[in-house]
Structure formats: C-alpha cells, structure tokens
Amino acid sequence: MTFSDELQYLLADLGDLFGAVRPYLPVAIAGVVVWALWLYRFVASRLAGPIESGFASTTSVVVPSFHEDPEILLRCLDTWREQDPTEIIIVLDVADVDTYDRIAELGDDRVRPLLFHHAGKRSALGAGIREASSDILFLVDSDTSWTPGLLRNAQKPFADPRVGGVSTQQNVYQRRSSIWRRIADWLVNLRYYDYVPAMGRAGAVPCISGRTAVYRRDAVLPVLDDLENEYFMGRRCISGDDGRLTWLVLASGWRTVHQSSAKALSMFPSTFSAFVKQRVRWSRNSYRCYFTAIAKGWLWRVPFVAKITVLQILITPLTMGLSMFYLIFNRLDVTAVGITAATAWLLLGRGLRGISNLRRNPGDILLLPLVALVVIFVALPVKLYAFVTMNKQGWLTRHDNQVGADAQDAATLAPVDTAAAASDLDDLGGPREVAA
Secondary structure: OOHHHHHHHHHHHHHHHHHHHHHHHHHHHHHHHHHHHHHHHHHHHHOOOOOOOOOOOOEEEEEEEOOOOHHHHHHHHHHHHOOOOOEEEEEEEOOOHHHHHHHHOOOOOOEEEEEEOOOOHHHHHHHHHHHOOOOEEEEEOOOEEEOOOHHHHHHHHHHOOOEEEEEEEEEEOOHHHOHHHHHHHHHHHHHHHHHHHHHHHOOEOOOOOOOEEEEEHHHHHHHHHHHHOOEEOOEEOOOOHHHHHHHHHHHOOOEEEEEEEEEEEEOOOOOHHHHHHHHHHHHHHHHHHHHHHHHOOOHHHOOHHHHHHHHHHHHHHHHHHHHHHHHHHHHOOOOHHHHHHHHHHHHHHHHHHOHHHHHHOHHHHHHHHHHHHHHHHHHHHHHHHHHHOOOOOOOOOOOOOOOOOOOOOHHHOOOOOHHHHHHHHHHHOOOOOOOO
8 A cells, every 4th residue: 555545544534533523513612712711710710829918907897787687797797896897887777776776785886887778788888988987998798707817818918009909708608507508609619719819810800799898998989979879771770789899999990809818608598599589680780790891991901811701701691502502402412321421521510610619518519410400500591581681670689578688587597506617617728716
C-alpha cells in the first residue's frame, strides 16, 4: 500500500469520525465555554483569601424590620450587640409597637429603635442611614445573625481607600431544620465559595447581599436618593435594594470586594412554595438590576469576571433551555441505557459544580438528584416566569397581616442545639462558639 493510499484511508476514517461526532458539536462547544468559565471563576476564587489589615472605625448597624418575628429579631440583635458596634438603628414599622417596647426594655444605649411608616424596604433603609453617624454602615436584614468576628473582619478591606462596599460570607441558619434550607445552603455555598470571591478579587462584586452589606457612609449618601426612588419602566421599585445600591456605588467609581472571614447566618424558607417565591423575587430583581446596568453602560466598565458572570446569569434560561431541547429531542436515545447515561452525566456535572458544598457537607450527596432538578426548575420555568413578569413589584414573602416572612418565623426552627449549631459553624470554617 502506497503512502497516498494510507493517507486516503486516514482521511476517510477522520471523515467518518467527524460525521459521528458532528451532531454533538453544538452542545460540546457550549459545554466547553460554560465549564471554562466555571473553572476560571473557581480557580480565581481559590486565589482570593480574606483581606487583612488593622483598619477599624466607627460603625452603625442599620436594620430595616417589617413585621419581623420578634423572637428572631431579638436573637439576631444579641449577636450584633456582642460585637460592640458604635450604634444599632432598628427601623420598625409603626405597627410593631410591641417589638419596639421589647427592644427599649433592654436598656442598651447603643440600640435605637425607630417607628417608621414603611413604604418598602428602601424607604426604611434610607431613614436608618440618614440617622446613622458612623463612617462604616452595616446594612443588615432583621433575620440575619452574625458569627463571632464579623464586625471586626468586615472593616478590614476599608484600609484601601478605593473600597466602597464589602460583601460578607453568607450561609443558612439551622440548615438541617428543613430539606429546602439544606438545598438553599448548597446553592449559597456555590455562590460564596466559587463565584463571589473571584469578582471581589477583581474589585467588582455586582450584588452585595443585603443580608449583611457593609459600605462607607461617604459612598452611600450621594446615591441614597437614587436608591429610594428607582423606577423601572415607569414603576417604582420595591425590592432589589441590595443590587441597586451595589451598582450605584460601582458606577460612582468605588470598588466592591468580598471578605470571606466575615460570616453571617440568615433565615431561609422551610417550604417549597416559599423557596420558589424567594427565587422568583430574586430573579426579577436581577433582571431589573442587570438590564439597568447594561442600559446605563455601567456593566461595560467593570472587570471581565463580573461582566461575564452577569451576562451568563441573564442568558442562563436561554442557554439551558436550548441545551435541554437539543439533547431531549435530537440526541437522547430513549432507551434504558440512553436515559441512564444522560441522568448520570447530569448528576456528575452537578456534583462537580457542587464540590465546594460537598466538601463541607458530605452527607448532602444524597440530595444531589433533587438539587439537579431544582437547578433546572429555577433556571427554566422560574427564571422565564420572572423574566416576563420582571416589572411586577412586590416582596412576595412578607405581608401586612403576618408576623415574619413566609415559612421563616421562629416556629419553623428546631429547638436550639448547641452541639448542632457549633457543627454548623464548623461547616463554615468558623470557631466553635455559638450565640444562642
């Protein structure tokens, strides 16, 4: 056989191979891009350690509280007081008189409850921020507690005069008390171990979570009116205050960073319906916030990792929807072997993406199939519904005639177990010290 004949056979074999794999190329190319971006953020996040400095200043804790379960609010208040901020300003709705009295009875001069007619969370934040006198503002949700050292560690990044906002590490309080809290904690872990540190390292966290967000007062006051009076397509915005404030600070030229050593624990829904409502609200907020950032040109001025993350969030329903449609209707072999292989591939991919959570909570491997279904459900029907209803304003999980948020009041919690709570802190990498 001549060399020419061998070459022809080789080219023919390559042609057959290409013909066999060509139908899978669209999904393969999309998969390579998605996994490359994930790996880029994953590695960058591992390179972003906690920020260290000796910076400390005066601190004002500002807490908007609308019909919060007083047992939850007072438990969280104890964790804030233990860290000795300069002042704590709790902006209660005018109907929360009993809670006002219980706070006043503490006799702590650092704690100032205010009765205020809430017109949404933004109005209460504005009222509290204007009352604050300190250089550093801690904007805290009324159902969020702090682990030891948060106040001290969250101030350290402000040694850099370019830093205007600091994101804190987040987790779910009593994650073991509900399967939906365990799933929420899984998803929160992915965000705060694999995504946010990479963007913080670049100085552009695109949304500093309002569960505990830390800002320079000088960065917030000039944009406070824009926070309180945002309109989207002619309608006043109610929720989404944390994303809006973050982008206003970024657009003003400040850096927003992440401090992994400042750790907070928040209440999350204990039921599926409340879990879905929360995801719908968050998705609507993200769409409004990020489309505004694109329209105003803010997005194009942030570093690549933040830019690509925002764009990926926006197009996830489209990319996942097309991928699922292509695989199910064009490539799936509808046999036991084919369905098993597709399921195994889906679970393997979700398991790899969940490695940060599984390292901390190995028992969650049993939740992997449910998490995979939840991710698909959130990325497709939930986000699509949120997209077409993005300008529907409302809180969804808090109501005028209800104490506490849906499935997030004290009755949904397990009895306090010091050993279990200490174990939860171990999962966070925190000390075995618990504020009951």
